[in-house]
Amino acid sequence: MDNTENNEYDELFFNYESYLLFLNQKLTKFFDNQKEYIFCKKGCAKCCKNAEFPFSLIEIQYALYGFSLLPDDTKNIIEENLAKVLEQKKNFTGEKFLYTCPYLVNDVCSIYKYRGIICRSFGLANAVPDSSPRVPFCCFEGQNYSNVLDEKTGQLSSEKVKKLGLKANPVGYNVSYEVLTGKKFEQTFGFSFGEKKPMIEWLE
């Protein structure tokens, strides 16, 4: 990277990376607080499949920067993945196109450091005003929060929490994509998310 490239990188991502640092610290704390309920592990990539993946302009620019650093063989796999998804999209006639993220290679994120915001927060339960937290879909597939799920009601069960000897009920956090990409973060950290749309629409 020469100096001009360095300056361009700094200008574009310096403040965004400060925000990401802040976000990562916050999310690490949340995941840690909920560790008894979290079963994410490397190789579980269900949340990288069958979704829309909202991405803002700065997120896709950052992801593409991460892509540019990858070895050629990984880039080729991603390009093949992308071509497949675009083909599926071309033939899709429904309302909401769901797909496997092209950056997923052998069930691992190839641009982990540069992944999107939704990718960082997914897996936590979301706060819902005056209601119990909204759990991620993988709860119903034996993963996050499934150890305290009442299968009959589809709700989290305080009884199960007690039976497992866990200290506190699961907590829902304000970590929806809309909240985490809100204006107040743009103002605090001095950058702009820009337009938001499904990742695939940035890549076609």
Ligand code: SF4
């Ligand atoms: S959030 Fe759920 S689907 Fe995604 S890695 Fe964690 S356990 Fe797997």
Ligand code: SF4
């Ligand atoms: S960018 Fe990475 S973490 Fe995000 S959906 Fe794609 S493969 Fe998964």
